[in-house]
Amino acid sequence: xxxxxxxxxxxxxxxxxxxxxxxxxxxxxxxxxxxxxxxxxxxxxxxxxxxxxxxxxxxxxxxxxxxxxxxxxxxxxxxxxxxxxxxxxxxxxxxxxxxxxxxxxxxxxxxxxxxxxxxxxxxxxxxxxxxxxxxxxxxxxxxxxxxxxxxxxxxxxxxxxxxxxxxxxxxxxxxxxxxxxxxxxxxxxxxxxxxxxxxxxxxxxxxxxxxxxxxxxxxxxxxxxxxxxxxxxxxxxxxxxxxxxxxxxxxxxxxxxxxxxxxxxxxxxxxxxxxxxxxxxxx
Amino acid sequence: xxxxxxxxxxxxxxxxxxxxxxxxxxxxxxxxxxxxxxxxxxxxxxxxxxxxxxxxxxxxxxxxxxxxxxxxxxxxxxxxxxxxxxxxxxxxxxxxxxxxxxxxxxxxxxxxxxxxxxxxxxxxxxxxxxxxxxxxxxxxxxxxxxxxxxxxxxxxxxxxxxxxxxxxxxxxxxxxxxxxxxxxxxxxxxxxxxxxxxxxxxxxxxxxxxxxxxxxxxxxxxxxxxxxxxxxxxxxxxxxxxxxxxxxxxxxxxxxxxxxxxxxxxxxxxxxxxxxxxxxxxxxxxxxxxxxxxxxxxxxxxxxxxxxxxxxxxxxxxxxxxxxxxxxxxxxxxx
Numbered sequence: 001x002x003x004x005x006x007x008x009x010x011x012x013x014x015x016x017x018x019x020x021x022x023x024x025x026x027x028x029x030x031x032x033x034x035x036x037x038x039x040x041x042x043x044x045x046x047x048x049x050x051x052x053x054x055x056x057x058x059x060x061x062x063x064x065x066x067x068x069x070x071x072x073x074x075x076x077x078x079x080x081x082x083x084x085x086x087x088x089x090x091x092x093x094x095x096x097x098x099x100x101x102x103x104x105x106x107x108x109x110x111x112x113x114x115x116x117x118x119x120x121x122x123x124x125x126x127x128x129x130x131x132x133x134x135x136x137x138x139x140x141x142x143x144x145x146x147x148x149x150x151x152x153x154x155x156x157x158x159x160x161x162x163x164x165x166x167x168x169x170x171x172x173x174x175x176x177x178x179x180x181x182x183x184x185x186x187x188x189x190x191x192x193x194x195x196x197x198x199x200x201x202x203x204x205x206x207x208x209x210x211x212x213x214x215x216x217x218x219x220x221x222x223x224x225x226x227x228x229x230x231x232x233x234x235x236x237x238x239x240x241x242x243x244x245x246x247x248x249x250x251x252x253x254x255x256x257x258x259x260x261x262x263x264x265x266x267x268x269x270x271x272x273x274x275x276x277x278x279x280x281x282x283x
Numbered sequence: 284x285x286x287x288x289x290x291x292x293x294x295x296x297x298x299x300x301x302x303x304x305x306x307x308x309x310x311x312x313x314x315x316x317x318x319x320x321x322x323x324x325x326x327x328x329x330x331x332x333x334x335x336x337x338x339x340x341x342x343x344x345x346x347x348x349x350x351x352x353x354x355x356x357x358x359x360x361x362x363x364x365x366x367x368x369x370x371x372x373x374x375x376x377x378x379x380x381x382x383x384x385x386x387x388x389x390x391x392x393x394x395x396x397x398x399x400x401x402x403x404x405x406x407x408x409x410x411x412x413x414x415x416x417x418x419x420x421x422x423x424x425x426x427x428x429x430x431x432x433x434x435x436x437x438x439x440x441x442x443x444x445x446x447x448x449x450x451x452x453x454x455x456x457x458x459x460x461x462x463x464x465x466x467x468x469x470x471x472x473x474x475x476x477x478x479x480x481x482x483x484x485x486x487x488x489x490x491x492x493x494x495x496x497x498x499x500x501x502x503x504x505x506x507x508x509x510x511x512x513x514x515x516x517x518x519x520x521x522x523x524x525x526x527x528x529x530x531x532x533x534x535x536x537x538x539x540x541x542x543x544x545x546x547x548x549x550x551x552x553x554x555x556x557x558x559x560x561x562x563x564x565x566x567x568x569x570x571x572x573x574x575x576x577x578x579x580x581x582x583x584x585x586x587x588x589x590x591x592x593x594x595x596x597x598x599x600x601x602x603x604x605x606x607x608x609x610x611x612x613x614x615x616x617x618x
Contacts, residue, residue: 077607077608077609078605078606078607078608079605079606079608080605080606081604081605081606083546083604084535084536084537086535087522087535133603134602134603134604134605135603135605137602137603138603138605141600163490163491163512163513165512165513165518165521165522165536167512167604168511168512168535168536168537168538168542169510169511169512169536169537169538169542169543169546169548170546170548170602170603170604171512172490172491172494172510172511172512173494173548173599173602173603174602174603175467175470175491175494176470176474176494176497176498176599176602177599177600177602177603179467179470179471179474180470180471180474180475180498180595180596180599180600181600182471183471183472183474183475184596186471187475202491203490203491203512205463205467206451206462206463206464206466206467206491207466207467207470207491208467209463209467210461210463210464210466210467210468211467211468211471224458224463225451225453225457225458225462225463225491226453239455240455243455243458244458248458252458252459252460252461253461254461254463254464
């Protein structure tokens with residue numbers, strides 16, 4: 001009783017921390033540290049205390065990855081329809097478009113990284129979980145084919161729960177389509193780099209995301225085939241703490257390097273240099 | 284019918300029970316004693332049975348087809364291999380880590396012609412099911428398949444695959460050995476394989492695990508098989524947090540053979556004997572064999588292996604449905 005006053009005491013007037021105008025502070029999703037938005041964004045949404053890598057939108061990613069003003073979008077005119085008349089799909093598409101201001105769950109185009117030309121694609125998890133339907137698959141295949149036609153290396157940032165259920169079998173076939181296009185790049189000696197970000201799972205991980213000549217990943221990203229829960233239920237085996245993370249995948253030989261967010265652009269620039277622009281012309 | 288009977292099979296089971304009873308030794312003895320001729324009654328019931336079966340099996344819902352595709356008596360890859368090919372010689376191991384019995388394969392003779400055959404294999408009894416992980420392959424299964432596919436390429440054998448899996452394994456071991464990488468790798472390498480590939484979906488075509496063996500030049504589905512991006516139960520759990528609504532989910536997912544044909548994912552549907560493949564595996568095997576030979580004939584007539592591979596690529600490239608807005612539409616929509 002004696003001490004209860006400490007906890008029940010109100011700050012002066014009605015002011016509390018919630019009265020700080022929105023947009024000045026935010027909270028780390030992992031360690032709950034209160035962070036100034038300005039510092040948080042300056043650090044590309046990596047927690048300044050615990051280093052947790054929060055998700056980025058496609059354009060936030062482009063901004064920290066490519067040379068300023070160099071991005072030119074491709075195939076934005078390809079948009080989704082509802083081929084199976086799937087429950088609430090059109091409404092979900094509309095909501096995703098409103099929330100993200102994107103035309104689909106991946107943005108693709110051309111850009112420069114350290115003055116070297118590339119084809120680049122970035123998934124946006126905010127758009128229906130970054131899921132791959134016909135349009136995402138088509139934009140990826142076209143991006144790869146653009147790389148083939150213009151002999152440009154292809155860089156894809158993944159952030160996706162997997163295939164988009166609402167397009168049924170057509171979504172499943174996007175795994176085949178994108179992987180076949182990746183095969184063309186490989187045959188033609190064009191560098192293909194995947195950067196796995198949180199999360200990369202299911203049909204996306206089991207197709208084009210696993211096929212990069214070089215595979216990079218952000219720390220702590222969820223990366224795996226099926227959900228953690230699925231594995232647990234199926235076997236009753238105790239799963240390691242890092243199960244289905246980029247660290248787990250790196251430990252098992254599936255990822256070349258885990259890089260801090262700020263290290264990715266320099267790494268891509270270096271790879272482009274090491275692979276001589278990422279296109280072998282004597283093939 | 285003995286054993287598990289699906290709801291939709293109940294009307295059939297009822298008539299079958301009646302027929303079996305009339306054919307029982309006791310009834311025949313009784314009839315003989317009383318001087319009654321049961322054969323007319325049996326013939327009548329058998330006709331009735333046929334009518335009921337036609338009615339039931341021509342109008343199966345997507346969920347009923349799912350159940351039939353998973354039927355415990357449904358012929359599996361090894362059953363068809365035995366019935367369709369001669370001299371099948373099973374090969375084992377991925378030459379990297381392990382041998383996965385969820386996928387079987389090896390060279391065999393299709394009418395006088397050497398081919399490589401690979402199939403997903405569920406188990407008949409509990410022990411075999413465990414040994415084969417219920418037909419859900421791990422990375423080593425997909426890698427064994429790729430090893431055999433490469434061998435087919437080197438020895439100029441056509442590759443014949445049979446798909447029948449609820450999905451790839453999703454446990455710790457699968458993740459440790461990289462099941463995602465193994466599937467992705469197969470998708471890419473099968474798309475480039477320099478030999479004809481003929482795919483038949485004989486039961487369940489479950490998601491990425493099915494796709495890992497399903498890249499080919501000609502893809503068929505048996506009439507009551509299914510092919511889906513996610514299981515109806517999984518879809519129902521996501522959509523409604525209720526696995527029991529799998530029947531609704533099956534309908535939404537468009538997972539039947541006729542759905543797959545209409546969206547251009549498969550090339551043809553192989554009709555099943557009345558009541559499903561398990562009621563007459565020999566006839567089913569004949570149908571598959573005829574289809575394999577005819578597809579092989581067509582693929583043989585392609586002028587070069589480059590054309591074969593480019594045609595396969597274009598086939599995959601066409602998959603998907605979307606709208607391409609013209610620039611003017613874009614202006615008006617963005618305006």
